[in-house]
Amino acid sequence: MREGLVNFRGIKEGIYICIKEGEFQQIKRELEKKLVESIDFFGGANLLGIKGENITEDEIDELLEMIRTKFKLHISEDGLPSHLDEKPYKGIYEGMTKFINSTIRSGQVIEYDGNIVIIGDVNPGALIKAKGNIIILGTLRGVAHAGIDGNYKAIVAAYDLQPTQLRIANIIGRQPDGDIITSGLPEVAKIYDGEVLIEPYLPRK
Incomplete structure (x- = not known):
């Protein structure tokens, strides 16, 4: 795939979505376009999560939600198998x-x-x-x-x-x-x- 704001990096456990610094709506459009073009491939892949420079947690959450709801793909963050991705209390973070x-x-x-x-x-x-x-x-x-x-x-x-x-x-x-x-x-x-x-x-x- 051509280099852009959104690229995919494969490791042994699966594939990370890598986001370069840029305007968020452009990033979102590019990610959506690349997923549409490669949906058959990603349907059988183990998606490990999103990594990016200067991208906020809220923006990552928005991209993950689009991937899950529009493309029906599971994100197995931290290398977990897909069937463990949505366990209770996954995603609780310390805070106020x-x-x-x-x-x-x-x-x-x-x-x-x-x-x-x-x-x-x-x-x-x-x-x-x-x-x-x-x-x-x-x-x-x-x-x-x-x-x-x-x-x-x-x-x-x-x-x-x-x-x-x-x-x-x-x-x-x-x-x-x-x-x-x-x-x-x-x-x-x-x-x-x-x-x-x-x-x-x-x-x-």
């Missing part, structure tokens, strides 16, 4: 975290620029909003919106997930049909293939 040691009652609004950890329940009518992740050491029955600035890697986790509404970035989780059946395990909500997926959190042994 607000800890709240109380139950959040109806009408209360909690908002923070980083992660929020609530040691207690979130009652119906309460709203939790975070730019990062939302972790509830109790039952979530209110509204939770993680990744409010467009962070698709954000997650919502709780001992018992029964939200009135659950949202990550701009994607709203669909309410299940019928009664909610709890798993008896802590649960994690994350984005997978453009949808909010809720699954039990099973710690790795």
Whole structure:
């Protein structure tokens, strides 16, 4: 492939997408064009992630989301096999975290620029909003919106997930049909293939 702002570098474990410094929308268009031209090849390749000069985390996230949703390709970052790429808690990073040691009652609004950890329940009518992740050491029955600035890697986790509404970035989780059946395990909500997926959190042994 010709050299440009977007190039592909192969190693033994798979292929990295390498981004040179440039205007982001041009980078995005070039990546999309090259993927369209080579989709048959990349459909069977192990994509390891994106590396670049002077590209922000938000821009990388936007490119990864386009790859996953438009081209249905999996990114196996850090050399992990594709089927391990979307494990719960993959992508949690340290950062500013607000800890709240109380139950959040109806009408209360909690908002923070980083992660929020609530040691207690979130009652119906309460709203939790975070730019990062939302972790509830109790039952979530209110509204939770993680990744409010467009962070698709954000997650919502709780001992018992029964939200009135659950949202990550701009994607709203669909309410299940019928009664909610709890798993008896802590649960994690994350984005997978453009949808909010809720699954039990099973710690790795």
